[in-house]
Amino acid sequence: MPVLSSRNEKGRFEFEKNQTILEVSLENELSHLHVCGGHGRCSTCRVQVLDGLENCENRNAIEQAMSEKLDFPDDVRLACQTKLKGDVTIRRLLNGMEDIKFAKSAIEQSGPIGSNKDVAILFADIENFTPLSERMASFDVMYLLNKYFDFAGDIVMSNGGAMNNYIGDAFLAVFGLDDTGDETFRAVKAGIEIQSRLNEFSAQVEEDFDELFKVRIGIHYGEVIVGMLGCRGTERLSVIGDTVNMAARAEAANKDADTDMLITEMAYSQVEGRVEVEDFIRMKLKGTSERTTLYEIKSVIGDSLAKENTEQKIIGGIEWNRSVPVADLKEGSKLETSYQDEAVLVFRHDGELRAIQNACTHMNLPLTGGDIDDGGNITCPFHGTAYCTKTGEVTKWCEGLPDDMPAENKAMITSIKQNPIKTFLTLESDNHAWLAEP
């Protein structure tokens, strides 16, 4: 008989072909987490296959979806979905309550657990902001910053970038997360447009506040690590790595060069021949040992070669993602779809388009089979928790538990924190429903 070896127990367990890894574990009373009961929805059963990956059946659709969502490498498999056909050696990757919480959080955030990507980073900082903010009233400081971030964000997004992080008066924008290509050209174009818009904005600041408002920009192209980062419950998509530092160093170099925007050699290599160079300087960037060339760009030539993105559009500063055709949305029916890899349920209630996360916050189980009452509340078909589909608030908690369920199980199930479900902004356009983050 084939054998499953587990590094955690240093044990060997025989099994019948076509059993899943989880079935073998449970049959042998190994403590193998499987919070969703083996339905491929929680990822807590994940294992690393150390040997014998060829003896695992290919990923089925459920496992494939989870693997793409969490960016699993090939050798990380869901034990509940992976059927075995020969000897394998595995290592369980999650082992306790803390690990369960992190797995749940990663799924709820629906972002990659970590991957490498080539992107262009635009780093922008306001010159001499600290003394400026000390001279101004605090509400004027916030007013100015928000106005500036608002138009800069619009420009970044209209060029296909994402405002990724704000650090006081500085911000970091990333181009290339959408895989449409030509990320550096789009970053440079956005930088030029921001500086152009700032001419007008700075003149207004000078007139209203008698202050100079100048922004320095640095752009670099290279590899970053992309993943969800933060303490549990506050995770957000983040980019880290030396590429980010290089963009910040290029920004800082503007001070010595007396320029507004500089791009690094790596960034220039991506757009050479498609930009007009005003000037260049050779210097050692902070924290580096070699001299490098930085380019001051006057303008871009032509348009971006990025693939047209028909899946997203920006309206009123909001990024909308194309969803299901409206013709398929009949009153009373619900459509399963996704929003940036997150399972979503779209439907009409009293003619109004609504979209909610398609997973209860109780056990992460699908709401597709739930009834929606006249008030627009959907009841989870598994344990009777109900949510308002407009606000996401919990309106009932676990009111459908079987009478014969043991009291301690009831107590455990009902004690889970009553979090609301996520709801989405909806829009009808181009014969489709469009969804956005609230």
Ligand code: FES
């Ligand atoms: S047990 Fe939940 S995904 Fe395998």
